[in-house]
Amino acid sequence: MVSSCLACSPSWSPDGKKIVFQTNDGRNDDICVIDPDGQNLINITNTKGIIEGSPSWSPIENKIVYRNQYSAIFICDENGNNKTAKGSNERVIWPVWSPNGRKIAYHVIMNRKISDDRPFFQRISDRKRVEFL
Numbered sequence: 469m470v471s472s473c474l475a476c477s478p479s480w481s482p483d484g485k486k487i488v489f490q491t492n493d494g495r496n497d498d499i500c501v502i503d504p505d506g507q508n509l510i511n512i513t514n515t516k517g518i519i520e521g522s523p524s525w526s527p528i529e530n531k532i533v534y535r536n537q538y539s540a541i542f543i544c545d546e547n548g549n550n551k552t553a554k555g556s557n558e559r560v561i562w563p564v565w566s567p568n569g570r571k572i573a574y575h576v577i578m579n580r581k582i583s584d585d586r587p588f589f590q591r592i593s594d595r596k597r598v599e600f601l
Contacts, residue, residue, distance in 0.1 A: 510548070520536045531543055
């Protein structure tokens with residue numbers, strides 16, 4: 469069972485056998501995976517001094533997307549292996565997979581009024597803006 473830490477932003481694996489979430493133990497924000505019964509906790513990022521958050525599980529495979537404090541988006545396996553960074557020159561938060569697992573939507577924090585911030589879809593492969601919501 470997860471104890472003595474804050475757990476937030478949970479996302480179920482497609483088969484319902486795992487949960488990925490953001491955790492904060494008072495010193496660090498990391499991404500962890502756990503069984504629904506609280507067993508087999510794995511910290512898949514374990515990076516000191518770097519804030520990671522907003523994990524989301526791919527609906528079609530065992531891939532997880534999350535972001536860090538430097539606005540990089542990462543995709544990795546459920547155990548943290550095969551990590552790929554998808555850099556961004558913009559401040560991004562809340563990455564989530566599309567239902568078919570081919571795109572990731574995320575919110576871009578722009579240097580404008582909050583009312584002008586808009587999430588948009590972006591293809592993983594070519595990083596072109598596809599559509600505004």
